[in-house]
Amino acid sequence: MEKKTILIAEDQPDSRQLLEDILERFQPYGVSIHSAADGKEALNKARQVHPDLILLDVMMPGMSGYEVCEQVREDPDLKDTYIIMVSAKIQPEDRRQAAMVGADEYVTKPYDMALIIERVQSVLGVNLI
Secondary structure (H helix, E strand, O other): OOOEEEEEEOOOHHHHHHHHHHHHHHHHHOEEEEEEOOHHHHHHHHHHHOOOEEEEEOOOOOOOHHHHHHHHHHOOOOOOOEEEEEEOOOOHHHHHHHHHOOOOEEEEOOOOHHHHHHHHHHHHOOOOO
16 A cells, blocks of 8 residues: 655644544554644645645745645645645635645635545545445
8 A cells, every 4th residue: 555645734733633633544544644833844844755635724824825835836846746725714816816826625614524534535545444
């Protein structure tokens, strides 16, 4: 089984922990989970672990999720990484901005656990039994 990697980029500790709790059920299926608390850390960690999927918060200190997404798309080693942007921002222009910087999907908070699990299963090709 090919090992898959997820990077969670979320500056709010409670939200980051919630995503980690939701995604830990994938670990027995060979999925490793890494976390970052701000945009710069997310970009550095992405360059280290080459994730298959990034769950990327839009509003983070130092470097926004939009900026991280743009830089990931410009990096030849990361450009094919699947990116799901997550945000409390629900306006259509926020979704358009995410699409313009190269995000594959845009999910709003509060997190829908079933939706997150379904999207991760689909993106990584890992089916929970």
